[in-house]
Amino acid sequence: MNEPHIWWYITRASALIAWALMTMSVLWGILLSTRVMRRIDNPAWLQDLHRYLGGLTLFMVALHMVSLMLDGWLQFSLAETLVPFATDFKPLAVALGIVSFYILLAVQGTSLFMNRLPRKFWKGVHYSSYAALLLVALHAGWSGTDVSSWWYRVLAIVLISVATIAVLVRIITGTKTGSARPVAREEPPSISAQAAPARTASHDTRTMVVSTLQEVAQGVLAIRLLPLGGVQLPVWHPGSHVTLHLPNGLQRQYSLCGDPAERTHFDIAVLKTEQSEGGSEWIHANLSPGMTLEVSGPLNHFELEPANEYLFIAGGIGITPIKAMIESLPERRKWKLVYAGRSRSTMAFLDELVERYPDRVTVHASDEAKKPLDVFALTKSATSQVYCCGPESLMATVSEYVPADRMHLERFVALERESASPAQPIEVTCRKSKKSFVVDADETILEALEENGLPVLGSCKKGVCGTCEVRVVEGKPIHLDSVMDDAEKDRLKVMYPCVSRAEGGKLVLDL
Ligand code: FES
Incomplete structure (x- = not known):
């Protein structure tokens, strides 16, 4: 490091590389979420590349900040590097860069724990990377010392154009559908209009x-x-x-x-x-x-979370959502399917699945098997994410052996759940509409909402389909539905008013 300006060169180079990497990471993220490359892609490498690009960007930004402090000419202090407006050198431009660094840190940090965070929260943080990209472009334009160079301008135009086109593609191709439920259920006819569900996709x-x-x-x-x-x-x-x-x-x-x-x-x-x-x-x-x-x-409500390895367990018609999951996975992703049914003739898509994936599909037909499906043997050494859909008895058995943080179930009949104490009247306040009313002990919150002019779309009214999902602003729901884990509902702050009640007799809903 005899060259006196070495840190200055590193500062400039790392900044440009970080900008390029960040743009590529956002582009790759958009390709993943819109699936526009599904026909030629392999989401395995797309996903890995997206992650690596994000990590590399953060590394380059850190290098950029360290080199700023080591550069003998600018001599940024730690505070000037980390605190917006702490420097006299182009304070606004530097502040934009610092804020984008924190956003990037939040995006990367929450991605490491995405399986433990509420999906909506993780997505919200992830979307902020678009804002970070804009801040970086402004930071580069205002503080970059190479702005007058032709090559810098060309690079900036390319990066900004790529980012703009990618975001437009994202907007045009729409957003991800958020939820999922049943396979084939029997429910009574239902209601009407729509009340903003907390995390879902299209109610169109x-x-x-x-x-x-x-x-x-x-x-x-x-x-x-x-x-x-x-x-x-x-x-x-x-x-x-x-x-x-x-x-x-x-x-x-x-x-x-x-x-x-x-x-x-x-x-x-x-x-x-x-x-x-x-x-x-x-x-x-x-x-x-x-x-x-x-x-x-x-x-x-049965989303396939990103994972390195999956174990799918399907019983009978429970194969339907699992089949879509398998269709969506890249060839190189590790997965296995255990498909159980009464007999091969009753198992939909069996021949197709066995023919396409002979090494990955295990068939258990009751009429030819000599013993029941050994769920313990299947799952005892598995470290994969387990997705199970089928009869309640199968899902109950699988749940006994698989830890909750790796278990994903899709129910199509309601669990028999009862409140520990007799139903009490509930005072419900709807925050957006500024309406309050009392739900009697013998009526459902869904019925009361409709009576009070706030109809929420419902379907099964048994707490299975997830259609009536509402967001809870205050209060503690007593979850009596079968849509997903109670802990997950609490994390997402949602409830299903067709069957669920509330502790303490008070509830504030985001309606
Ligand atoms: S209407 Fe199906 S869960 Fe409420």
């Missing part, structure tokens, strides 16, 4: 045409639905479900089981259940190609 209802119907297993119909006019469907992610509004007045939720990259149609599969309350029975008896149906969603 659109008219769709039944394109094809195909029996893919004994009692299971695969149905393809096309939007009228051939418009592009909203972006959705594996685990999502849609609600069919049947002509007989019933609403039913079905998991999307196709490739999430396909935006031209929805694929679902419907099992004709023995105890049908009129949903699956009607579909099997009446649905035919060319018919139109109103379809809402998709919503998602």
